[in-house]
Amino acid sequence: MSAIFTDHQAALRDEVRKLLTDGTIKGFIGYARGRDSYHPAPAIVTRPDQVDGLILDQFCIFGLTKYLLDYIFEDGKMGIVAKGCDSLALQRLITDHRVSRDKVHVIGLPCAGVINAEKVAQLGLGNVQKVTDKGASFLVEGDKGSRELAKTEYLWDKCLWCEHHNPAVADSKLGPEVENVAMKPRDYSDIEAMENLPPAEKAAYWTRQFSRCIRCYACRNVCPACNCRECVFDIADPRWVGNTVKLSEQQMFHFTRAWHVAGRCVDCGECERVCPMELPLMKLQHKLQKDIVKLFGNPKPFEPSEVEVLGQFRATEDPEEFM
């Protein structure tokens, strides 16, 4: 089972060139070389001669779907490349009626896991020349050395328990589907550990986290579930909500952000990944997720559905604690 994205780079370029030339799409959202070989950058190409700038490699982690919102009022189709997790994000936008399915051409990318570039960049391998799939590990060859890296250690955490290796939404797929098994079961032991702390320590922990927030809104902007036309925090006078940089309003912001995507989060982990202050935002999302599973018996709340968890009820089956 080889699942190296680079193997599909040429096929991706060919397909995008064809789609752009025959006018199926007016632009394509993909990845290009970023500041170094560990950090690809998002790229939007609109002409066939730009297509050779597109890349695919084992560090292409970030979801591109949110860029589709920039094109919803324009005519024509946009193309996009989507891994399994990105396809859930896309499903979220489609289910929320923010992106119309017939205005997006999805090139699906079966994925067996993405390497955590932040961990590998510290190993001093220099510019990465080649990545080879060795089954349980990746062989990463850089110009200053090479290392064999165990997948369980060097993949992103979300890839380890991922059960959506193959894109759920796709017009065409690059390469064969990969075996859809999680490398380890999803576990919420860190959330349980937090729950068991005394209230004072929980409060101290979150105070320490929220006080570092710089209100850059990167978490909101990248989140496929945070897709309101007008965000409550963008209103010039948000009244009692508050949008200045001070601890209480940061508490409010993070409570609201997590709460507004409760039961709608697709568990892509992008909020936490993009945070420049490294706030553990997925600890909020996983707490909500864990409780939704337990309280409402919805085993996979991160899979978008037409009716959201908090947009429905079961009169007699929901737990009753308030009598």
Place this chain on the structure above:
Amino acid sequence: MSVNEKAAQAAGAATGPSTVAAATPAPEGWEPKIIGFACNWCTYAGADLAGTSRIQYPPNIRVIRVPCSGRINPQFVVRAFQRGADGVLVAGCHPGDCHYSTGNYFARRRYLLATRFIEYLGVEPERLEVRWISGSEGQKFADTVRELTEKIRALGPQRRLRETL
């Protein structure tokens, strides 16, 4: 690794100096301040019945009348705490009795989740109470307010979520 060790690790050395004054004693003459969100059709009528029936309950609750328990956004609860509430009561019609048929069912799902989430952020679970109180349950309203007031008096002032400069 034990759960507690893991927890300490997860909390990033939570044993360091805490930024939250937890054990500061309540100032003299302190009285619990409780914000009660009451639905117009049941709980507000229940509170009214408690009054007209001359049932005594502590004056620590400030009732805010809302159309339905489904209107009580959990953000209201967080904001109430930040603006100085020591406790919050969220109350509405019993399931099946909602004036708008289903508002309280949505509120029930929402608060099953929100109570746990607010507790996760470090607020003591006793400070947020959710109760179904009908228009005929004046006594239940009075009892609920009395119990909540006593629980919060024992806990002391709420300092976890406070308006900051």
